[in-house]
Amino acid sequence: MIEMASEYKHLNKLGEYDYDYSNDVLFFKVKDREYSRSIELDDLVVDIDKENFVVGVQIFDASEFLRVSKENLRNVRRWKMQASVDQNTLEVRLMFQTIYRNKLIEPRPIIIQQLKEPLPDSKVVATIS
Numbered sequence: 001m002i003e004m005a006s007e008y009k010h011l012n013k014l015g016e017y018d019y020d021y022s023n024d025v026l027f028f029k030v031k032d033r034e035y036s037r038s039i040e041l042d043d044l045v046v047d048i049d050k051e052n053f054v055v056g057v058q059i060f061d062a063s064e065f066l067r068v069s070k071e072n073l074r075n076v077r078r079w080k081m082q083a084s085v086d087q088n089t090l091e092v093r094l095m096f097q098t099i100y101r102n103k104l105i106e107p108r109p110i111i112i113q114q115l116k117e118p119l120p121d122s123k124v125v126a127t128i129s
Contacts, residue, residue: 011053015081015126017096019073024063026073028081028094029056030126041113046083046090054083054124057092057111066109072098084123088115 014031029035033055035047043065047056063070079096092111097104 009122011124015128026059026062052120068107080127082125085119086121
């Protein structure tokens with residue numbers, strides 16, 4: 001077993017967002033950070049960079065997974081992604097805004113997954129305003 005440091009690594013950066021309407025795939029990522037590998041989980045893929053930070057999240061069947069219509073996912077406005085790894089548990093919090101019938105809605109899904117491969121404890125915040 002790999003011994004992990006108990007101190008958190010932090011990363012605060014600007015982010016990018018993309019939504020593939022025809023395939024219903026939502027993608028949040030940290031801008032200007034290249035991933036070196038990906039971890040496949042149930043309905044999502046998490047991208048990890050060479051410093052072992054979570055730098056991207058792809059959500060498949062996003063409208064069903066997030067319970068938000070495809071039209072609303074196409075019109076995401078401000079968003080923020082917080083991803084943290086703590087003792088091999090990944091937690092991703094997505095905060096975003098979209099308009100539905102001229103009303104602002106703000107879904108705030110939280111994704112928690114146990115990781116099969118060890119990663120150091122870390123916290124990432126990526127934001128687009």
